[in-house]
Each structure stands twice: as structure tokens, then as C-alpha cells.
Amino acid sequence: MSALLKIDDLKVAVGEKPVLNGVTLEVGRGEVHAIMGPNGSGKSTLAHVLAGRPGYTITGGSVTFDGRDLLALAPEERAREGVFLGFQYPVEIPGVNNVYLLKAAYNAVRKHRGLPEVDAFEFLGLVREKMKFMRMDESFLGRAVNEGFSGGEKKRNEILQMLILEPQLAILDETDSGLDIDALKIVAQGVNSVRGSERSIVLVTHYQRMLDYIVPDFVHVLVNGRIAKSGDRTLALELERRGYEWVSEAAA
């Protein structure tokens, strides 16, 4: 079976400045990949480009998702096709209710899949169930999107959205940052609950810590906009012990 996501020699610039210098990566169905690397190595850029965030220029290479040219799709089309980005800094949208946004998103995806849209009542049932799983407070239902949320609440909300939207590919951009250990466990539990043969996950992270809870199948180290080293989970442990420098040196 062909890979769900195929990144081939992807080159990306922000303005004149090259950020990704030829990334090649295949993510198979049901696999969990961790992308690690020092600050400024291009990890978040890769996550954003896959999701279609404006402001980046593709200077070379290609990305196929489920056999389609991912880069040719608008961000909302990618989302409906099943690409989910868990944001590192989820934005606040004042006055827009959490559940309202989530229901609009859910129905947009359903519509795309040729399924009937659900009404508010039915949707609320689904949200309640998933909220319980993510140990989120009922008061969440009445609040505006990310407004006044703590860092941990924002991240939990991202995972909640992922649980509801059931993407084929979830890219989680530093979902572990700013989480205390209890919140990290809850987030990991959420991510692990969607692992399966149909769902692929790309974890972008600085630290090995999260990988104790979400055990990846593959670990890649991004240095200077290139994948400098790939391995299994023992690579993450080695990085934890030795830092990133030895990889950078080996790659240079």
C-alpha cells in the first residue's frame, strides 16, 4: 500500500529566506512519526506548509496526500480531505462560540464526505462525550473559541477538535509545549485513542518527554531545513541524552 503522505524534496522560503531545503519523508497509514530538531530548524514551517498556511513560497519539490497533489488544494479543502493541524498557539476568536465553530467544522467535513449534516442537539451529544474523555469542564461549551483559555486548555481543545473531526492525518505542532504532566497525560491519552490503521500522526516536538506517552514508530531529526537523521524511538532517547549538536555535525 502506498504511503498516505509523501513529501519529496520539499523546498520552502519565507520571503527570500530558504527555510526548508529539500525535505523527503513518507508517512504510511497508521504510522506515528515524530519530527524533532533544534529551534529554527523548520519543524513548524513544515507543519504549516502541509496545512496550507499563507505566507510561504514553495520553491521546489512536491507533496502528495492520499495520491493527490496536496499543495494544489486550498487550506479548507485539505482540512476536509482529512489533514488536521493541532496548532502550537491556537488563536482566540472573540464572540464565536467553541461549539458553534466546531459544529461548522464538523458539518463541513461531513458534507465533503457526502454525509448528512448533524443538528445542534446531536452534535452536542458527541461533544459532551469527547469532552468527558478529555476531562474538560462543561463551562467550555459556553465560551468563545480559545478566549481566556489557559495554555493547557487550548491544547486540550485542539485534541478535542481532532477527536471530533477524525482526520486521516493529524499534524500536532508542539502540542506538548506549556503542558504540565497531568495535562500532557490527558493529551497523550487523547492522541493514543485515535491511533489505528487508518490514522497517521505527525508529532512535531522539541522534547522526548511526550514520546514517553505517545510512542512513535519513527523519529526524524530536522536540522537546517533537512531531515538529518531518522530512526526509531531509541533515537529520541539518544537525542535526550546527547542533544542535537552531534546530529548537526554529522549532517554537515
Next chain:
Amino acid sequence: MSETTSGLEALLERGYQHGFVTDIESDTVPPGLDEDVVRLISRKKGEPEFLTAWRLKALRHWLTMREPHWAHVNYAPINYQGISYYSAPKARKDGPKSLAEVDPKLLETYAKLGVPLHERARLAGVAVDAVFDSVSVATTFKERLAAAGVIFCPFSEAVRTHPQLIEQYLGTVVPYTDNFYAALNSAVFSDGSFVYVPKGVRSPMELSTYFRINALNTGQFERTLIIADEGSYVSYLEGCSAPMRDENQLHAAVVELITLDDAFIKYSTVQNWYPGDEHGVGGIYNFVTKRGECRGKNSHISWTQVETGSAITWKYPSCVLRGAGSIGEFYSVATVNHHQQADTGTKMIHIGANTRSTIVSKGISAGQGQNTYRGLVKILPSAHGARNFTQCDSLLMGPRCGAHTFPYIEAKNPTATVEHEASTSKISDDQLFYCQQRGIATEDAVNMIVSGFCKSVFKELPMEFAVEAQNLLAVSLEGAVG
């Protein structure tokens, strides 16, 4: 993914998609304004002597006045002698006979606005009673109001049936000397609404211009007078949710509200006059004077407006808080797109003790639109313990629009409390991208974010109107922002 411009900018480049014109044959007097024209208008309407005399006094006063230019708007000089001041629609025998004959695009727009079907037919100029049974609808509702003692009729009808109320209250809140446009309106007003709610009566229904069979084509100098007697309550909805068909550019209405002891008037407007095209050509000059007076103690006037139309809006729904303990409120959403200009806000004049006022203004600017909030909170020496809270927020969409805020505060009583909060923000690309990444189309995302911004005003609107206002906002920002 090679594009670097944001979705927002791309949307801003699009054109207005819902402008249309409907030709109506009408019975119009030649352009120009003098005492003969005023007498002619008064005679055509069969008005009593006192009203003709009042109109003439207004005209004479108007002739001594100059057009005001303090507002933050720009437009070419208006030739007041080039306007026709009386225009009645002719019998519409040549109009469409059924909805099937109406341009489907027109119906599509109404459907999008959520205008009820029979209303769409009326707006499209169909002979409604031949197709729908709206006559009986109107009758039922008139009977219910009459049973409660509520008078709700066209202004010109009230002049004939209740001249004493007109004489007692007309011009007592907005005198004909008040301002240039109010004076002009007083001289030539065509028609409008009249409401009287008797003592202790709660109007059994929301009064709406939509469901008034006689509200057709009242012209551009409307005069509305609403009186809520002691302990009464009425909610009045003024809907202009269809693009205007009138050829004329100037719209100068006057609305007067009066509440006696413990009475409450809730006045809601959704204004969508033709805004002009994307180059700023055409459109309505909406120069309107709206003012309410809380004459009695513990009375309450609440204005809610959603302004999306007009080329230029000059409008300050205000409250004179005379009665002790009275309450004035102003909730406003004003949207400008393309070359639209809005200078709108409110005046809260605190005269009575322990009077309270709340102002919530949300300005949305897109395209090259210029949006100005202008507000006055005036606390007179007699207003012990008066309180005001003002919140003014501006939302900018795109790099070429403008938002301006001119809050004036005059407090002459040391026991008064006046609070003012203001903010200016942009729809960020981050917010848009967040929604898109969840599968929501750009236009829907913009609408969602804008609605969120306006939420605290929309929640003041009656339920059905709130839905309509959201749809309207979407339509008006469509072709420009989303």
C-alpha cells in the same frame, strides 16, 4: 501554495453582487421647494390647518439654515432645488403579476436575507393580494392591536384619525429648528409610522414595518412618532432589508420617541439602503435624526441599529433622559465597504437624577470604507448620580479602510460616573487560517468572526431580526469581504 497573498485580501478584491434597480412609475411633482410645494403636499394629504402651518414654519426656518459639514464624510454638494419633494407610486398595473415574473436573482437575494415569501413578493412589486392572502393577515393583526388599544398606522392616517395626539407630540423631541435635515423633513415629510401605546398596555406583538400593508413606498422623508404612555411597552422594528428602489439620493427621516412614567420603547433598525457601487457611484445619503425622550420617571428607551447600507450615513439615535431613574441604551453595528462612509453614534443627555445610559458601538470597515463613531455623553448639573458606560470597538478588514472615534463627554455633576472603553482590531490572517484549517470556507469564516465581533449588539435584537441581521451582514460584506 505559491500564492503569498492572504485569503482576506483576495476577497476584498471582489465586486458587489447584490445591487439591482426596479423601475416604478410614479406621480411626481416637478423638482424644487417653496411654500407652494409644501402647501401642495399638505393638501394632497388632506392635513388640518395646524400641520400645514407647522410645515410652513419649518420651511421658512430651513431656508435660513446651512447644510452642516462637521461630520467626517465627503460628498458633492446637494442641489436641494433639484429634488422632487413629492412622489407617489402610480397604480402598478404594469408590474409583475406573480412571483414567476420576477427576476429570479432578486428572489434569490431576498431568500438569502431571510425575507418572508409574501414580503419578497411585496418588495418585488407583485400585486400581493392577488397572490397571497396578506390582506387578511394584516387585518387579523390590526384587530389584535385595536383590542389592546394600540394605535399603529401610517403617519398620514394618524393625522386624520388622531390629530390631537399629533398636535400634542409632533416636534416635541425633534423640533423643526433642530438641524438642517430635521427642518427639511418637517417641511416636506411624506409619510411614516405612528404608534401610541396606552397606559399600562404591553403591545401584544412586535410592531414591524414588514407587516404593515400600508408601508409601501413611503418615500424618503419619513416621519415616525411613537408614544408609550405610562407603564406601557412596545418593541418596534424598522426594517429596510431590501435594496432601495427609489431614484432619489437623499433620505432624511425623523424619528421621535416619547416614554412617559415607567414606559419602555425598544426600537430596532436594520438598514440596508443601496450603498452605491464599488467605485462609490450612486447610493443613498442617509441623513436621519432619531431621538427619544424619556419624559417620565423610570422610563426606558433602547435603540439597536444594524447599519449596512447607504453611501453616507449621518445618524445619531439619541436619548434625552429627563425623567428621574430613566434609562437610555444604544447598541450599534455599522458596516462600511467599498467607498461607503458612516458617521454615526449617539447622544445621551442626562437631565434627571440617577439616570443611566449604555452605549455599545461596533464599527466594521472594509474596502475603502470610512467608519466614524461620534458620541456625546452630557451630564447636566441636575443629573445627580447619573451613570454612563460606553464601549466602542472597531474592526478593520484590509489595509485601505478607516475607523475613527470621536467621543465627547461633558459632565457637569460631580456625582456622575462616566466610563469609556475603546478598541480597534483587525480580522487576523491567523483567525482566518484557524477556521480554514478546520474545513470552514473563507467566506463563512469571515462571517463567523464578524458575527462574533457584533455579538453583544445582535443579542439586543429581537430573535427573528437577529438572524436577519446576521444574514444581511453576510450579504453586505459579500463581494467585498465575505
